[in-house]
Amino acid sequence: MQRSRLENRQHGNIWSTFLKRCLLGCSLVCSGLYAAVVIGAEPAQLFEPIRSVLQHPRCQNCHIPGDQPLQYDQGKPHAMLVKRGLDGKGMPAMECSSCHQEKNSHPAMGLHAPPGAPHWQLPSAENKMVFIGLSPKDLCMVLKDPAKNGGRDGQKLIHHFAEDKLVAWGWNPGGNRTLPPLTKQQTVTAVKQWVDAGMPCPA
Numbered sequence: 001m002q003r004s005r006l007e008n009r010q011h012g013n014i015w016s017t018f019l020k021r022c023l024l025g026c027s028l029v030c031s032g033l034y035a036a037v038v039i040g041a042e043p044a045q046l047f048e049p050i051r052s053v054l055q056h057p058r059c060q061n062c063h064i065p066g067d068q069p070l071q072y073d074q075g076k077p078h079a080m081l082v083k084r085g086l087d088g089k090g091m092p093a094m095e096c097s098s099c100h101q102e103k104n105s106h107p108a109m110g111l112h113a114p115p116g117a118p119h120w121q122l123p124s125a126e127n128k129m130v131f132i133g134l135s136p137k138d139l140c141m142v143l144k145d146p147a148k149n150g151g152r153d154g155q156k157l158i159h160h161f162a163e164d165k166l167v168a169w170g171w172n173p174g175g176n177r178t179l180p181p182l183t184k185q186q187t188v189t190a191v192k193q194w195v196d197a198g199m200p201c202p203a
Contacts, residue, residue: 043200047140049182049190054131054139056180058170062122063131069122073178075132088122096120104174111176117169123150140201154195162188 053059061070067084068077083091090096100120105113123129129149131139142148143157152160161167161184171184182190194200 043197044202046190046194046197046200047136047202050143050187050194051136051139053170053180053182053187054143055134056170056178058173058177058180060132063129064122065128065130065133067125070132084122084125084128086125088124090121096122104169104172107174113175115169115174115177118165120166136202140199144199144201154199158188158191158195161191 054063057070057073057075061072061075064070069082069084070076071078080094082094082096085091085095090098097120099114101114101116102118103116105116127148127150129142131142134142144154146152149157150160168184170180173179180187
């Protein structure tokens with residue numbers, strides 16, 4: 001029996017080491033891909049890491065052409081027929097803040113309990129700031145145009161990515177929600193490099 005427990009412990013240690021190395025390897029691969037795209041990239045390539053974040057479900061599910069936000073990685077229409085409303089905060093008696101509080105629901109409420117962050121809302125109906133379904137070029141044109149991005153120039157865009165708490169939620173979504181392909185810091189760095197290069201768009 002003692003030998004069996006020792007063998008099990010050794011087996012567990014082997015698996016633990018293996019998993020740690022796999023995670024490290026994945027981290028290095030992701031960092032390598034990020035570096036390959038951003039560091040020393042041609043100007044037209046600088047938008048690609050930003051695009052990969054904006055068109056991840058954590059971002060694009062609320063940046064929609066219609067008026068019903070999406071849910072989950074599959075982009076399913078929001079339950080309960082939730083609608084944007086004129087100001088992006090929902091319809092009367094069904095405001096976003098009715099379910100989405102200032103922070104994520106407690107884990108005890110389950111994996112699919114409502115997430116939360118300050119000023120939870122969609123873009124307004126007047127300026128929908130659509131990300132979903134756009135080509136890289138068209139998405140880039142939306143992001144750099146103050147008439148379509150909420151009145152932000154390059155420096156305000158950097159600040160938005162770096163400091164906005166609803167944006168930051170994308171990297172702390174709670175439940176079993178997946179994360180964008182880049183870290184928040186990598187995303188902010190990519191935005192800075194893109195802005196510094198004059199906000200070039202892919203062809």
